[in-house]
Amino acid sequence: MPELIKPRPKFLNLFAIRLPLAGYASIFHRVSGIGLFLMLPLLIWLLDKSLSTAEAYAQFKAFFDCILVKLVLVGLLWAFLHHFCMGVRILLLDIHVGIDKVSAHNSSIAVMAVSLTLTAVLGAKLLGIY
Amino acid sequence: MDRIVVGAHYGLKDWLTQRITGIVMALYTLFMAAALLAGVNGQEGWRALMSHGFVRFFTFLFIISLCWHAWIGVRDIWMDYVKPAGIRLTLHSLTAIALIGYAGWAIQVIWRL
Numbered sequence: 001m002p003e004l005i006k007p008r009p010k011f012l013n014l015f016a017i018r019l020p021l022a023g024y025a026s027i028f029h030r031v032s033g034i035g036l037f038l039m040l041p042l043l044i045w046l047l048d049k050s051l052s053t054a055e056a057y058a059q060f061k062a063f064f065d066c067i068l069v070k071l072v073l074v075g076l077l078w079a080f081l082h083h084f085c086m087g088v089r090i091l092l093l094d095i096h097v098g099i100d101k102v103s104a105h106n107s108s109i110a111v112m113a114v115s116l117t118l119t120a121v122l123g124a125k126l127l128g129i130y
Numbered sequence: 131m132d133r134i135v136v137g138a139h140y141g142l143k144d145w146l147t148q149r150i151t152g153i154v155m156a157l158y159t160l161f162m163a164a165a166l167l168a169g170v171n172g173q174e175g176w177r178a179l180m181s182h183g184f185v186r187f188f189t190f191l192f193i194i195s196l197c198w199h200a201w202i203g204v205r206d207i208w209m210d211y212v213k214p215a216g217i218r219l220t221l222h223s224l225t226a227i228a229l230i231g232y233a234g235w236a237i238q239v240i241w242r243l
Contacts, residue, residue: 033203037225040200040232048239050173051180057173084159087152094149
């Protein structure tokens with residue numbers, strides 16, 4: 001049916017597209033997922049050290065002394081929390097909870113607010129602020 | 131068209147797997163958060179928690195869920211952005227191989243306790 005094939009307008013300049021908040025929450029879900037995947041060896045290594053001998057545990061604790069390591073871990077903490085919160089939102093949307101435009105926008109605000117707040121609270125603990 | 135889970139592969143199976151593994155990981159996260167909030171006494175306490183029969187069983191499920199979930203998610207990302215078949219096949223293979231290795235490593239970490 002060639003009459004169905006017609007030129008469609010394409011507008012894919014990523015810097016000119018203004019995403020709604022839910023769009024950002026969605027792309028962050030992807031970014032946080034790939035970040036967690038790439039850092040998985042580090043996380044398993046940390047689990048390994050933490051559960052191994054007393055010397056390994058000391059090594060595990062010493063690893064946290066480096067500020068750069070702490071910042072990477074705070075980044076991963078955000079990635080995990082965002083992925084978790086957005087995952088819950090997706091599951092709710094799947095069972096048709098909050099599917100209308102206003103609720104969907106509000107739940108994307110909630111995802112951002114909860115994940116960033118928890119990152120701040122737990123990240124401050126990780127950085128030794130309290 | 132009627133699409134049922136036990137029918138042919140429409141991609142629904144992966145979609146469903148992503149949800150089930152996600153729920154397992156979410157429940158594990160809440161469980162571990164509660165356990166850690168209850169207080170863990172140094173490395174001995176941490177080892178005792180992780181070597182407890184139920185926790186080890188749950189951690190095992192978490193590791194399998196994580197690797198399966200990551201496989202579907204990362205593969206979908208490659209499929210969205212990488213078009214040349216050769217590069218895509220290479221990335222798919224490396225992802226699968228890495229995740230199988232990570233699963234073995236992580237399970238060994240908890241199972242030797």
